[in-house]
Amino acid sequence: MTAASPSRRTNRARACFGRFGAALRYSLYCMLHPFDGFWDLTRERRGSVSAANFIVFMVLAVRLFSLKQTSFMFLQVYWPRVNIFQQCLAVLLPLGVFCVGNWALTSLFEGKGTLRDVYIATSYALAPYVLFSLPAILLSNFITVDEGVIYSILSFIAVLYPALLIICAMMQIHDYTLGKTLLFTLMSVFAMLVIIFIALVCMNLVSDGIAYFISLYREIVFRLY
Amino acid sequence: MKRIAAMFLLLMLIAGNAYALRDGIDYTYTYTYDYWGDMRESPDAYRVKQVIDSRGLGLDKPMRQPQGLFVRGDNIYICDTGNNRILQIRSSAGKFALVRVIDSFTGDVPLTTFNAPQDVFVGENGDLFIADTNNHRVLKLNSSLEYQLEFVKPTDATFDQNISFLPTKVVADTTGRVFALGKNVNKGVIKYESDGSFAGFTGASEVTFSWYDYIWKLLSTQAQRSQQVSFVPTEYENIALDAEGFIYATTTTFSEDDLANFVATPLRRLNSLGGDILIRNGEYPPMGDLWWDSSGDYSGPSRLTDVTVLGNDIYIALDRTRGRLFGYDEQGRMLWAFGGAGNMEGYFAYPTALEHMGYDLLVMDSTECTITVFTPTEYGMLMYAAIEDYQKGDYESSAAYWRKVLLMNGNNDLAYIGIGRALLRQDDYAHAMEYFRVTRDSKNYSDAFKLYRKEWVEEHISAIFAILAVLIIVPFVIGKARKIRMEVRYDGGKSI
Structure with a gap:
């Protein structure tokens, strides 16, 4: 009994890791077989939230890595103004708001995906960004300005590929036609704007509310003294 | 305890000094811009050598609103506009002495005096070209002040006959052709042949307008259109000749947005066809200060009011907004900037003209009625030496x-x-x-x-090939070996 428990634990850990690895490897399949891949992603439970989280983490890491390691000829970074949290939020905030906006909208219009599905699919669609940005960053240190077109093509693909994959993913997750997907992707962007607007209004209201109570408190304190 | 007190005192002293530095008109006197356009402190490239004023020259009537300045050899010519005269000053052994006061000339013309002359140019043979502004003429006198020629309002149809001819700036090339700027003339530089005949305009700046403006104009009625700002070419502020005879021109009429977006070109070098051939290879184009406040005492962008070109193709522009000088090399990269607005030595109230005498720079302040002579420091001279040696190929x-x-x-x-x-x-x-x-x-x-x-x-070519070979051969060999083993096993299985 005492001898068996550690081995069972390691077995469970290995199984867990194996599942994570398989889920992560599935992002490559999604990349190359977007229609098939994204259909099975949630329906066959081939993807997992942990793998999606890892991909998002990798996107953040690659972004930060590119700031530091891209040759100065192709990316000029003004370090005094770089804020690591801002850099992370620049990815996480749009991603989160898109997932929520898309889910909120599609659940009203016969979308089959849950919020979890939307998040996993969107994150998996970002995988090519990591795979194309990394070589672009490394390559930028071995080419001259004249050969810069190689770098620009790679970094262009790194953005275009995920964009196309997201459309594919949304189509498969929600079981939409292409036209409907394009419409609702556009509408999702609109929904994102609405969410941001409401968030700002709420923040303003809350800060005004707090300011009101603070001034009330001050007034009372001044009167009492 | 004592040590702590001493440390505290020292800190106070350092802090106090830092504060004192920031208390002045400028944070630093000399600066440059780095790759990001951030201001970087620099050692002084120029320092004030001397200030020439009316009292020092022993003038009976002090200068009033001088506008023009010219240097030829050791001679400095000052256009004392308010007193309708030209002052000739000679520099010898670091001293500046008055040579003569030119307030009239001889010749067969009705008016032999000046009326608010704004600029003077002296040819290599000593001929004087004077922009006699309020007499509506540009005069050419020889060195003994005898009338030679006058350049008057062109009768040509290209010249707008409704405006009065008020020449403000004048230069002449070695063949005696005259280039002048006139007040309210926006077609470029007025060009005269050496015999005094009008030869057209040169260097008119292109009219720029955006699509937005164009559509707006299309949609508006005739009456509305006449109310709007019309798109006219910009008027030049000043001109100067370089050693090769090209005209450097400055303009101060541009929109702040255009300048901030590096669209406006306040400093130009004109070729004989009037095209702008100034080289702008720096991170930022020659435009004076890159950043400016829109409010406060000294607001708005740099207004380059004069330019002078040294023998080594380094040119220096004078900003009248903040009284600063900006030096650029022939590639258009900024060497340094210095100066400021104020009443101290090396600061200006309203600078109007800039000239050079060797490496020395002369800046005329028309409000203070002074000419400040700057001389390069060791730092400035080292930069010049480096640039000149590079130009020579050394x-x-x-x-x-x-x-x-x-x-x-x-x-x-x-x-x-x-x-x-x-x-x-x-x-x-x-x-x-x-x-x-x-x-x-x-x-x-x-x-x-x-x-x-x-x-x-x-x-490393051999190493690269070796690695490549290994990368290709090893998998190949492994594959082959596996295959052979498989075949052996298969055959073995079958034969048994």
Whole structure:
């Protein structure tokens, strides 16, 4: 009994890791077989939230890595103004708001995906960004300005590929036609704007509310003294 | 306790000094802009040598609102506009003495005096060209003040006959052709042949307008259109000749947005066809200050009111907004900026004219009625020596000067590039790359890197091929071996 428990634990850990690895490897399949891949992603439970989280983490890491390691000829970074949290939020905030906006909208219009599905699919669609940005960053240190077109093509693909994959993913997750997907992707962007607007209004209201109570408190304190 | 008190006192002293520095009109007197356009403190490139004023010259009538300044050899000519006269001053052994006061001339013309002359130019043979503004003429006198020619309002149809001819600036080339600027003339520089006949305009700036403006104009009615700002070419503020006879022109009429977006070109070099051939290879074009406040005492962008070109093709522009001077090399990269608005020595109230005498710079302040003479410091001279040696093709010696400059100012980007170029010529690519990387000079860095990469590949070609061979052969061999083993096993299985 005492001898068996550690081995069972390691077995469970290995199984867990194996599942994570398989889920992560599935992002490559999604990349190359977007229609098939994204259909099975949630329906066959081939993807997992942990793998999606890892991909998002990798996107953040690659972004930060590119700031530091891209040759100065192709990316000029003004370090005094770089804020690591801002850099992370620049990815996480749009991603989160898109997932929520898309889910909120599609659940009203016969979308089959849950919020979890939307998040996993969107994150998996970002995988090519990591795979194309990394070589672009490394390559930028071995080419001259004249050969810069190689770098620009790679970094262009790194953005275009995920964009196309997201459309594919949304189509498969929600079981939409292409036209409907394009419409609702556009509408999702609109929904994102609405969410941001409401968030700002709420923040303003809350800060005004707090300011009101603070001034009330001050007034009372001044009167009492 | 005592030590702590002493430390505290020292800290106070340092803090107090820092505060005192920031209490002045400017944070620093001399500065440059780095790659990002951030202001970087620099050692002084120029310092005030002397200030020439009316009292020092022993003038009976002090200068009033002088507008024009010209230097030919040792002679300085001041256009004392308010007193309708020209002052000739000679510099000898560091002293400036009045030679003569020119307030009239001889010749067969009704008016032999000046009326508010605004500019003077002196040819190599001593001929004087005077923009006699309120007499509506440009005069040509010989060195003994005898009337030669006058250049008057062109009768040509291209010249707007409704405006009065008020020449403000004048220069002449070696053949006696005259280039003048007139008040409210926006077609460019007025050109005269050496016989006094009008030869047209040159260097008219192109009219620029955006699509937005164009559509707006299309949609508006005739009455509305007449109310709107009309798109006219800009008027030049000042002109100067360089050693090769090209005209450098400045303009102060541009929109702030255009300047901020590097669309406006306040400083131009005109060729004979009137095209702008100023080289703008710097990170930022020659435009004076890159950033400015829109409010406060000294607001708005730099207004370059005059320009002068040294013998080594370095040109210096004078900003009248903040009383600053900006030096640029022939590639249009900024060397330094200094000056400011104020009443101290080296600061100006309303500077109007800039000239050079050798490497010395003369700045005329028309409100203070003074001429400030700046002389280059060791730092300034080292930069000039480095640039001149590079122009001569003596790259080694140029780099040696740049190294000295770098010891004085680690923020000098031109020094890094200069040293890097010399290293590149010595085939020391790796170090050259290092110097170019520091200044983010991607073009030169690329050149150095290309050669470095080529050299590296040539040196390691055998290793590269070996690795490639290993990468190809090893999997091939392994594959073959596996196959053979499989076949052996298969055959073995079958035969048994």
